Amino acid sequence: MRLLLIRHGQTPSNLKHLLDTAEPGPALTPLGQQQAAALPDALAGEEIGALYASTLLRTQLTAAPLASRTGLEVRVRDGIRELSAGDLEMRGDDLAIETYLSTAFAWSAGNTELRMPGGENGVEALRRFDAVVEEAWGTGAETVALVSHGAVIRMWVAARAGNIDVDFASTHALQNTGVVILTGSPTEGWRVQEWAGRSVGPEAGTPEESGPAGEAVD
Structure with a gap:
């Protein structure tokens, strides 16, 4: 399957x-x-055969033009929502951002029992995203698009893709409507x-420092 995140x-x-x-979000x-x-x-x-969005409003609004063009129903799933910030919700200070990112990428590195302050742990976050990917695989579509969020995409890809590690995912920006394309299966x-x-391969390019949701840091 070809998976567009x-x-x-x-x-x-x-x-x-x-x-x-938090839901519903801006x-x-x-x-x-x-x-x-x-x-x-x-x-x-891309011959998109199934289209998903999270339960947050911004992903559904982003998916709407794709749905209109392709004629596909947008399948709304909680499993691909953003990583819950818990006690860090609506903070933008350096300590909050560092805690959020370091926790997320610790999950990618295997420390899945670590818990976001007041939020979910890595087992829970990976399980819910995995479940939607499994469902997408089960549709039989050759290409599936999941409209999701910067931190959860980067965390999940670093945890699940064989050719991407935490260093790459944590230092490469994913701008708004940026797309990560994977091939394979669960x-x-x-x-x-x-x-x-x-293109990602032996010469993946020079990493860029990035912020909490993938924005480049000046």
């Missing part, structure tokens, strides 16, 4: 660099709406083919 369009909280993970900014509207043309070469494993438009 798409980050949602820009939100007001992205502009403020806030850890905004809508898209005008730029976010433009980004969502551009997705069908950007993915015109039984045989996954390999990243493209990360935000760049």
Whole structure:
């Protein structure tokens, strides 16, 4: 299966660099709406057979133009929502961001019993995302698109893809409506083919420092 993991369009909280993970979450900014509207043309070469979005409003708004173009129903699933920030919710200070990211990537590295302060642990986060990927695999579609969130995409890919490690995922930006393309299956494993438009292989490129939801840090 070809798996397209798409980050949602820009939100007001992205502009403020806030850890905004609770439901239903904010809508898209005008730029976010433009980004969502551009997705069908950007993915015109993909034969998408099933389309998913999380329970947060921003992913459903991002998926809507793709649904309109493809005629697919958007399957809304809680399992691909953003990593819960717990006690760090709506904070944007350096300590909160560092705690959030270091916890998420500790899960990718195997320390799945570690718990986000006041939130979920890695076992729970990976299990819920895995469940939606399993469901997508079960549709029989050759290509499936999941519109999700920056931190959970990066965490899950680092944990599950054979050719991506924590260092790569934690230092490569995933901008709004950025796409990570993987091939494989839940039984045989996954390999990243493209990360935000760049082919992934022996020469993956120079890492970029990035912020809590994948925004580049100046």
